[in-house]
Amino acid sequence: MSNARIQQIITLLYTHNQIVTSDGVNIKAKILLQKFSERMLRNICYYKTNDLITANFNFLKMVIDNWYEK
Secondary structure (H helix, E strand, C coil), rough: CHHHHHHHHHHHHHHHHCCCHHHHHHHHHHHHHHHHHHHHHCHHHHHHHHHHHHHHCCCCCCCCHHCCCC
């Protein structure tokens, strides 16, 4: 995670998982993050020549899928 912005996003998601205990808030976050993950990869073909963007998108999707299971 050499990208500072990606590191900040991951830190935010991790902190949210550790601090928020409300089931309602966690369900809403899961729904919104899954929508974000789908939208992020919807047009991934636009970035097929940019390995940095595709790697970061795939990494974020992996984190969201593992921490906020469907």
